[in-house]
Amino acid sequence: MTATQARVVIVVPVYNKSAVLERALSSVQRQTYGSWRLVVVDDGSLDDSRDRVRPFLADERVELICQENQGPGAARNRGVAGAAEELVAFLDADDEWEPEFLAALVGALEAQPLAAAAASGWVRIEAGVGTAIPSPSSVRGRWRWDGSVDGPTFKRVVDALHSSATVIRRSEFDRRGGYYEHHCTFGEDSFLWARVALSDELAFVDRALVRFHTDASSLSAGRGSAYPAPPLLTSPGAFLGEAAGARADFAARYLVWYYRFVLLRMLNQRAVGAALRLTLALALALRGRRPGSASVVVAALRVGERYLTMRTPALRRVGAGRDR
Structure with a gap:
């Protein structure tokens, strides 16, 4: 299947992720679902991240875009901007997918044609130790806001829409205006997912299909850092x-x-x-x-x-x- 026939565009934003980037990109190539195109957006990296991408460019489905540093939200939006695919997936450069990730989430969206997005559970890897983070029990399967949800439950739904674990319809992504930009490195994803969760139907796959790695170079707020304003x-x-x-x-x-x-x-x-x-x-x-x-x-x-x-x-x- 050629890149021009792809159904899913996958965007990987990169900033100084040379040590782990190949792991993420290899996990995309191992997908059992083959109708995809991969766009890597280097967001002004100062290391050799771009060089790590180049061997993958032998695959015609892979594209590299380079830009000055603007933050992860802007990098993700840039990757989607020129895409024609009907579905959009995002993978952070230090995370990786299980081989069945795309097949499971595309299947969930096919089973729920009214769902704006589908998400899976994930495994958090910290210091080499994995902890399974399933979709919250309150949101497994089909979910839609119905007026009975309180603040903590809604936050669990938004958190379950982790960017590396979610596939969204392109039409819905465009309708929401994409990710928050303005050099934001924390909460730019929940700015999008909270709006989707409030207004749209969602599909949750109760399987841990993403390996979410935490490390000192994460774009999110570190454990010892001041909590930024989302x-x-x-x-x-x-x-x-x-x-x-x-x-x-x-x-x-x-x-x-x-x-x-x-x-x-x-x-x-x-x-x-x-x-x-x-x-x-x-x-x-x-x-x-x-x-x-x-x-x-x-x-x-x-x-x-x-x-x-x-x-x-x-x-x-x-x-x-x-x-x-």
Whole structure:
């Protein structure tokens, strides 16, 4: 089967992944499902990642695109931009697929023609030790938001849509505008997947078909690093603007819940400045967005004030002085 007949385009964003890139690309070539085309986007790597890709270019299905560093979201979007395939898959350069990954997820989308995306479980590999991360029990099989979902459950659904473990219809990817860009290296994926999960039907395959490797060079926030502010909170306009009716009400409530979740993580890492900036950014972003948004702003600010006052001695003293 030639590249021109491919049904799935696979995009691998790369930034300084020379040591592990061949593992990821080899896992694509081992797929039992053969109707694919692979686009590797080198996002301004400073190592020899590009040289690691070149042997794979002997396969006519593989293409290399090089660009200046713009972040993983922009790299993924660049890889999709010139594609004509009807389905889109993403694989991070330090992850790998089991041979049946594409066959299983394409099959799930064929079985659920209304599903916007399909996702599998995965195995997290850390320091050589693997831990299976199945799809949450609440989202196995067919899933669609029905109004009964709370914040923690919705976050589990969004987290289950790991970029390396998901295949999305190209039409849905384009409708959502792709990944968040603007040099973001954390949360650019959940910015997309939260919007898909709120509005669309999803298919979950209850098999661990991805090996997700964690290492010191991961683009996500490291264990010891300050917890960055995800764009879903700093730029929530798309998440709110695409929802209507009960979904719109839930979207506003979820942002407040998610804000509390992220804020607590920041404060546990003593990232007080980041927490204050997040509170201000969310308040400004929500202000005047829709009828009733003022109550969301007030709720967010009250939550932020309460957590910040409780957890930082300096702010406790300020609060005590103000109350006198």
